[in-house]
Amino acid sequence: MRIGIDLGGTKIEGIALSDQGQELWRERVATPQGDYQGILQAIAGLVQRAEANLTLTGSVGVGIPGVLSPQTGKVKNANTQCLNGQALDQDLSQLLNREVRLANDANCFAVSEAVDGAGQGKSLVFGIILGTGCGAGIAVNERPLVGANGLSGEWGHNPLPWMTPQEYPGSPCFCGRRGCIETFVSGTGFSRQYSQLTSHNLPGDQIIHRMRQGEPAASQVFELYCDQLSRALAHVVNLLDPEIIVLGGGMSNIDELYPELNRRLAADVLGRECVTQVVANRHGDSSGVRGAAWLWGR
Template structure:
């Protein structure tokens, strides 16, 4: 059995994984975000309450592990930042530990049991609180040792002059420290920032999407610019990766017609011609962080036994 954890800033979600089709969510406990000893104690409690001694512990974390140094950066869980997290957890839990970024786990889940089933190259897209993603090739993360692959939301690439009639956007500051990132203007908060810049009016991203769906003029203008901002970079990602499918998750992806509009915009700009959608809503029915962690742990168990 693989003990799976989805580590968020407020809660640690737990699951027991026996096989890809047998992943059992076991509830959640609060995250001791500023107390590493308390964090380890919560994990040990989950181990102690498991029906058997786990073979491994697999983690989805809302952060990243540097592949060169092994150091973790987890913005919303300060007690984990700066640690050689895999080594520390293996020593503290006395179990083999597998770690992956939450976007990578989302992509693994979609590739294994979601919209990416049966495809060789799956790009998991996050469109919600942030813009991010993960890449799975033939069932394995492309960055198996950790790192930053799939983080298409960061980098100073956001187009600034666009639309009909044309509008010039500022280079919005991003939380990563750069300016002009897609994350800063195309996430849910970014969409709201874009709408306010275009129209001088505040609106929630759900209100903007609903207004676009209803044909409201200001919201339609915002979404047209948003689609133009995203579709060019996504087309470049597709031309580079050759993804067979892009599964979209996150809050904005709940608007399926918005994802369909993004799919049409991207397919109009790529070299490969599809007679089916390329960008589709995510399908994983269980918590994707837990499922992705389970897939990671199960695959590493097989590899270690080989």
């Protein structure tokens, strides 16, 4: 049995999978706010209840909203601030009396889709979460690619390529720079660009509804969004050349994205040809927690 934990800012979700990927158990609890010891106990409680309910012992993988520094062995870049500077894997290993594997939540998404999701059978999968922010992860032969600095997949904090004069220098990003890919292709960026054009603040789903009703401004912003995301994905293809790119997060639910991106991408890639397909995820909101469970492989 493989137990996966998805540690989020507001909830912690646990799942238990069989060796074949069948879901055996699932539970969610609220994330203790600003309480590192409380988070440790909440994760341990999920693991213990899974094993008690199923009368099985499992491996444990945890997806986190940050990375484990290869240099210090401690968490960095986590939105859940109390995790930063903590040896989370070691503390959980001691608490649970077994090795615990950690990975960035976007890497868990990529692993999930590579193992038994939309990227199944592909050796190099680039997984992107387009939500409030923008995260990405890389799975190579169903394993997360971490990198020497723990930063593999942090594509959203590179500058948007080939900016137009209207786009330059871009909006400020929380990372301290301007014009990051995240500020354009996240759901927040999509809404911001609509607001700049119309002076109306609307969530992405309402903008898409207006686009489908034929509103010119919504159609214009969606066209711009597709162009920006295609340019950003071309950098991924030029650098990594993945076999498949899998989208997750709220923006991935827009069906019109896929034909547009697959039509545009070749024109933005070096050599003007591209067989890499951009596809929707298979496991939806469950992909992160499933990927955490699959950190132990099949």
